[in-house]
Every structure is written in structure tokens, then in C-alpha cells.
Amino acid sequence: MKLKKAYELGISLLALLWIASVFWPHKDEAIQTTPEQLVLRIQADWKNLRSKNLVHGVIAISQKGKIIFSDGELDKAYPIGSMSKSFTGKLFEQKFQQGQLKPSDRVCQWIPSFCHGMLAQITLEQMLTHRSGLPRDLHIWSGVSRSWNQSTLSDIASEPVDESVLRSAPGTKFLYSNYGFILLSRILEIVDSRSYANQIAGIAQIAGLQDASVINASSLISRQLLVPFIGDGMSLKMVSGVAYSYGAGAVQTSARDLIQWLKIYQTSDRKDYGWIQSKEQSYRAYWHNGAYVGLYSLMAVLPEHDLQIVILTDNFKFEEFWNKQVTQFQNYFY
Template identity: 25%
Template sequence: MSSFGFKKRTKQAVVAGCAVLTFSVTAHADAFLDDAVAFNGTILHLQTDVPGLIVGAVRDGDTAIAGFGETQPNSGIVPDGDTVFRIGSITKVFAGEMLAHAVARDEVAFTDPATQHLTGRLGDALTRHPPMRLIDLTTHAAGLPREVPRADSPPNDPFATITHDAFADWLDDTDLLFSPGSSIAYSNFGFDLLSTALSEAGSAPYRDLLADRITEPLGMSDTGFDLTETMKYRLMTGHAPDGTPLPNVPSGQIITGSGGLHSTANDLLRWMQWHLGQAGPDAEVRFLDHAVYVQRDAMNMVLSMDESGRMDAMGLGWVAMNPTAQRPFILQKAGALQGQMSYIAFAPNHGTAVFVSINQFDFAAAYAMTEFANAFLATLSGY
């Protein structure tokens, strides 16, 4: 049972034309928030018609979660706060926070060249390029491509050929897309270099550092790169665009910075509660993590950063959206992997956050999901 309240599993029929919707609600002290999440989640699920959907929110420290549809085809199991799913590129903002932890501990500086914390063949290959800083890696400004060309992987282990050798091969043979710090282009490659550098700086495997510094202190026992036996029983199945269920596959050893994490709505809302706090021993980390470091208007070009809302600036993996008359200042990040698409956003000045996840590669649904989340976040923030 979650420490945030009791769980109420209920079936409700919602008539909208001919639609009948089954969902679960996790009830908490803020009844208004519970109703708002359930009602708005219902509309989103009817609009997108994805197999499964989870909506969660935080307001003034209280949380609410609602799940819709099924975790697996024909299972009859409605998603809830304990349902496990891949968060894809939301993993990047965990890596950004890990950089903030490393800076607060004086292990690294934002402006350190990556070569200072990457040794061996990777470090040697980087020396043939213009210097890229750790802050360039975490703001997608290092001049690196989205992915590195690699050999085909077996279907049951699709990330197996993402290796440090493949990274070094690219760095040995190919020029950067642009001079570091001059433009922004979305890069999974850059974040996997970042997690490798943080591992070397912290003198421990990155997975262990992330557990020690983020997930274990917050009690996020269902957030990790590998599935425990108990997590496997609560896993939500992803689906291809045509609705075909996709198999569960390992994350591999390398995509620790870019996209390998699994989590649950309960864990992610605990994490959001930490982000929306003010005091505590990690106050400096939170301050560093919520700052913006690269303004859009300082860049020559920005590529692939506006799918979830126009990027005005970049934080430590967070996409920053400036306040308008219709919304507050927002830090947000989307992620997609193996048939799961998720989005998380929070308004640090208003004590509010929204999380949504769907279990199908459906880009129309994904755009609807992020538009819904940004609007819902504005509503919860008093706009």
C-alpha cells in the first residue's frame, strides 16, 4: 500500500456516444484532485483509445492517480499506481539530476570537458573533436547525432549492439554535426556518454550511483534498469502502431543515460514531490536541477525539441517552457521506448506536476497526451 493513501479499485461506466470505459482510481486526501485526474483522464482515454493509460498529478504535496484500459491484452487488469512501464527518454532527466548531484559533491563541474571524465578508447576518440563540456551533453548541444550507426541486434535483445566501441568508432571516423554549444539537436548518444562520465567521476557503476543518490532515498523501489520478479508481474505491455503487443526486452548495459529506466506512477509522483519541495539535504541539487542553462535564442539551430511544447530553453535534460498568459513556467520531458510513451511536467513555482503514460506507439495519441498534460498542469496551477 502506498504511503500516500489507500487504493480504491473501482469499475465505472462512462457513456460518451457508445463508449464504455473501465478504470481504477487511487484515492487520496485531496478529493478535488482525485476527481480532476479521473475526469480528465477519462476524456483523454476516450479521445486516444489506447490499450492502457495512466494519469497522475501532484498539487500542494497531495497526489492522485487514475488508470484506464488494460495493462496487457485481455487481462482485465486495469493500470494503477503500481503498474510498471518503461519511461524511455524520461531517463534523461534522471541523468540530468545525477549531474546536479555530482556538481553538488564537487565530483565534476558543468563546464568540465567530457574528456576529463571519459578515459580509455572513448576518451581518446573524443580528443580529435572540438571540446564538448558536460553541460553540452545534458542540453543536447554537443554536436552529436541522435543515434550512432551500429550492427543489427537480435529481436530479443535489440539494444545489444549499442556499445562503447560503437560510440568510439563513430567518434574516430565522423565529424560532429556542429561546434559544441552552437546549436541543439536531440541526442541519445550524448546522454549515454554523460552517464558513463558520471560513473567514472563517481568511481562506481552508474546504476549504483543512481540508486544511492535518487531512487533509494526516495523509496522508489520500482524504478530501475532491470525488472525484479515482483515488477515483472505488474508490467504493462507496450504495443506497436498497429496494435500488436511488443515483447519485454532487456535494456542492456549502455543506455543508462538515455532511456533504459522502468518505473511506476507511484514512484514518479514521489520523485515529483521531491522536485516540488523546498528544504532538505538535497536543496542545492534541486536548485541546480531546476535552472536553465541554454537559451533558444542563443542557438544557431534547434532540431527535434518541440514535439511536447515549444522549447524556450534547456535545463539539465529538462525542456523549459516560459510562462505565458495561459500557463506557468514548465519543466517537461517526454519518453518513448518499446511501445510505451510517457510525459512528465511540473511547475516549480506552483507546486504542481502531471504525469501521463500510454502503452502504444501512437503519435497522434502522444501529441494529445502532451497537449492534455500541459493544459491540465496550467489548470492545477490556477491558470
């Protein structure tokens, strides 16, 4: 048991370092284009990476109900990381339509540790839109600690919290927070009386998704070790601490499922619960990405053009240039 916990701790530490290497070394800049050119440029970028053996995974682009470009296994389930937040947002929307939750509800109705100071002002909507003032996580090593302690959502929601963790007053500023979505997962469990995993299974069935589920702590996740410009190295199956990110990042599903998910999202009443909206493009796009050690994912939808884009990768990327090459797709959606 001690050896297993030490292994999971090592994987969690590696995950933190890898995510930092993906998102922090380079400055993200919007690549501006037209909707028509967007499809062609993403195809060209993907083919270029594939020709250099810098990426392993799947891409799917669908428009007006038809897949117009794809490469890779469309029905293989991949961990989607932070794109899981769109599923958590949809579960909230479902509870709102059923009259069980309201955007203006205060978090402290379900999480007693939030019933003091400025924490008592935080609403569900503020957490859903990353405007709660909460940090990315409660502490820098929280993810590692949860993996080591095999923390349940109930455990996480019971952790003592002081208003000093707030990075800004609730409702005043956009601050991306995984911690907020983990707490939302727990609130959904309390309201629904079912586990977060069972709720995801339920909404997947309603949406017609065949491969969507929540990763559990014993799941073995494959990553590919590529040799650039030469060929595949080896495939590694590893236990992952991503299971303990719950509604912030623990969903896995396939590219085909995500195309269907994006089509459903186009008709959603709220398009900001677990999503990011483009600000610097000529087109209106809603998107999100996700990352974990050896994994990178992105999905985007342009509602006015009935255009859906999904990219799921599962290969290690060891240096900044390589990381930047793979994450360049998100620059089309800033």
C-alpha cells in the same frame, strides 16, 4: 543465441519505426491555457482516450502534497524512456556537489576519442543541456547495432568518433542528443566506480523511490494490444533493446515514484539538466517525455504552483491519428 539476437534486432527496428511514427508525422503545436484549466483539460483528455479505449496505463496529478486525480496502477513500474535523462542529470548534480565533476569539464578527460578537433571543446554541461552539437545518435542504426552486439557503456565510449558527426559547433545550438546522455552514463561510471544501474539504485534510495531501477537486457516488458472503442486485446511480454540506451532511456519506475521525483526536482539548483522548459505558456513548467515501441510517457512540474503531472502508457498505437491523440498532452508544455 542467433535466434535471440535476430529477435532483439527485429524489436529494435520496430522501435525505430514506432518512435518515428509517434513524433514525426504531425506538427506539434502549443496548447495555451492557465494552470487551473491545465489540470481540468488533462483530466478530460485522459478520460476521453479511456472512453474510446485508445490508451492503457496510468495518470497521476498531484498538487500541494496531495494526489488530486489518478487512474491506473500508481505502483506499477513502467519504462520511462527519455525521461531517464532527468535521473542522469541528477546523478551529475550529485557528483558536482561532491566535487567530483564540474559543468565546465571537457568530455575528452574521460572519453579519449573526443580529444581531437571540435570534439575536444565539448563540455559536460553542453551534453547535459543538448548544446554539444552531437546528433540524436552517433549513426542512424546505432541503437540496433548496440542491441545486436549487446554493447556495454565501455564499448560505446570506445567507438571511434570523428568531428564530422557534429551538427553544429559545440555550445551554439540546441540539438537533442541521446548519444550525449549515453556518454554521460559512462563518465558517471568512471568517476563513481559503480555501474550506472547501481548509481540509479543509490539515488532512488536517497529519494525514497520504491520502484526505480535500470532495465536489463533480459527484462520482459509488457505492452497492451487494444481494440479501439471495443476492449482490450492481448498483453504481450517482449524483450526490449531499450536496455542499451542506458542514461538516455533505460530507467523504469512507477507513477507514484515520479510524483515524488518531481517534488524533489522543484528544489533542484539546476533545472535544465535532462529537462525541457516551457517557452510558450503563461506558466513556467519543466517537463520531459519518453517513447519506445508500445510505450509513451510524460512528466511535468509547475514549481510555482506545486503541481506535478505524470502519464505512463504501455499500449501499441498503429496510426497517426491515434499517436497524435496520445501525445497531445505534451502540447500543454511547449
